Amino acid sequence: xxxxxxxxxxxxxxxxxxxxxxxxxxxxxxxxxxxxxxxxxxxxxxxxxxxxxxxxxxxxxxxxxxxxxxxxxxxxxxxxxxxxxxxxxxxxxxxxxxxxxxxxxxxxxxxxxxxxxxxxxxxxxxxxxxxxxxxxxxxxxxxxxxxxxxxxxxxxxxxxxxxxxxxxxxxxxxxxxxxxxxxxxxxxxxxxxxxxxxxxxxxxxxxxxxxxxxxxxxxxxxxxxxxxxxxxxxxxxxxxxxxxxxxxxxxxxxxxxxxxxxxxxxxxxxxxxxxxxxxxxxxxxxxxxxxxxxxxxxxxxxxxxxxxxxxxxxxxxxxxxxxxxxxxxxxxxxxxxxxxxxxxxxxxxxxxxx
Ligand code: SAM
Ligand code: DTB
Ligand code: SF4
Numbered sequence: 001x002x003x004x005x006x007x008x009x010x011x012x013x014x015x016x017x018x019x020x021x022x023x024x025x026x027x028x029x030x031x032x033x034x035x036x037x038x039x040x041x042x043x044x045x046x047x048x049x050x051x052x053x054x055x056x057x058x059x060x061x062x063x064x065x066x067x068x069x070x071x072x073x074x075x076x077x078x079x080x081x082x083x084x085x086x087x088x089x090x091x092x093x094x095x096x097x098x099x100x101x102x103x104x105x106x107x108x109x110x111x112x113x114x115x116x117x118x119x120x121x122x123x124x125x126x127x128x129x130x131x132x133x134x135x136x137x138x139x140x141x142x143x144x145x146x147x148x149x150x151x152x153x154x155x156x157x158x159x160x161x162x163x164x165x166x167x168x169x170x171x172x173x174x175x176x177x178x179x180x181x182x183x184x185x186x187x188x189x190x191x192x193x194x195x196x197x198x199x200x201x202x203x204x205x206x207x208x209x210x211x212x213x214x215x216x217x218x219x220x221x222x223x224x225x226x227x228x229x230x231x232x233x234x235x236x237x238x239x240x241x242x243x244x245x246x247x248x249x250x251x252x253x254x255x256x257x258x259x260x261x262x263x264x265x266x267x268x269x270x271x272x273x274x275x276x277x278x279x280x281x282x283x284x285x286x287x288x289x290x291x292x293x294x295x296x297x298x299x300x301x302x303x304x305x306x307x308x309x310x311x312x313x314x315x316x317x318x319x320x321x322x323x324x325x326x327x328x329x330x331x332x333x334x335x336x337x338x339x340x341x342x343x344x345x346x347x348x349x350x351x352x353x354x
Pocket of ligand 3: 055056057058059062063064065066102103104105135
């Protein structure tokens with residue numbers, strides 16, 4: 001299957017959006033956002049590193065690459081019971097999606113993959129949406145993940161095709177696109193995004209967005225990470241991304257990929273509440289919840305719930321978790337005045353955490 005759209009998104013069109021006056025860009029992003037999503041709902045995902053460190057890949061940003069002397073304590077593949085226990089905690093803490101990450105170059109058939117499949121079965125049995133990010137994989141492996149109950153596979157393009165070789169040389173951009181195509185063919189949802197702050201230009205960021213938006217179908221979720229500069233990596237002194245530029249990227253992603261979940265991903269510990277609020281206003285509608293990403297810190301759960309509360313926002317209830325679809329098929333729920341979730345604010349809904 002060709003996953004590049006026949007009418008690939010034109011870079012000039014992406015740039016024209018990105019360069020709009022800020023209020024106009026935000027207005028347009030909000031229009032798209034509320035036509036396709038509940039703008040007050042945020043998907044809450046929890047990450048679990050199920051195999052940590054000693055990765056053979058040379059990703060310059062990554063604390064888990066064996067090429068980077070980061071002092072990270074490597075850990076072998078977690079057993080299924082421990083993973084399911086972590087997932088149960090994540091669910092109790094409010095997450096609806098559980099994402100398992102392994103510091104692997106690629107998935108290899110054998111006992112370790114069988115163990116991951118067993119863990120996927122266990123976690124999906126808890127009623128959580130399961131996402132895996134295990135490196136490159138083939139279609140038959142993706143199909144086995146799906147069969148075990150995995151809904152989504154994360155594999156990031158990370159940056160533009162042109163800038164990519166500055167960051168990773170141990171696998172190619174086309175390797176990444178091949179994995180995404182295999183994931184799609186197997187019927188899994190595609191989660192693919194990138195990192196800002198790798199030393200890339202604005203043009204590289206726009207090319208990344210054009211590349212993601214040209215996937216056919218477009219990714220179901222797009223994580224936008226801000227580099228977490230890790231001591232011992234070549235990017236340990238990476239300059240922080242300009243916050244307004246960051247919001248522009250989120251807004252442009254929202255307009256280009258209307259149905260996609262845009263995830264405000266790594267880097268939130270360095271972001272103010274105000275910046276995160278602007279990102280939500282620009283169309284971000286997903287975050288990682290919990291004190292840890294894979295190996296680096298993330299804002300605490302209670303801080304995040306306090307922020308959502310302060311903003312009058314609420315956790316997204318996944319469709320799979322709803323007994324009926326009265327108020328959850330949000331794409332058809334926009335009221336005449338353009339506001340959302342009227343049915344739920346009546347208090348009669350027992351699915352949203354009001
Ligand atoms: N090894 C698998 C792979 O690379 O596909 C899965 C795990 S890998 C850690 C997942 C993603 O985390 C990377 O593609 C990258 O976008 C992001 N990431 C890793 N280190 C990061 C950092 N220091 N700051 C921000 N994002 C990071
Ligand atoms: C993604 O785009 N970001 C997440 C998830 N997908 C796997 C990972 C962020 C990792 C940040 C560095 C760390 O904690 O090791
Ligand atoms: Fe390995 Fe993934 Fe880190 Fe690259 S990003 S070094 S593939 S764990």
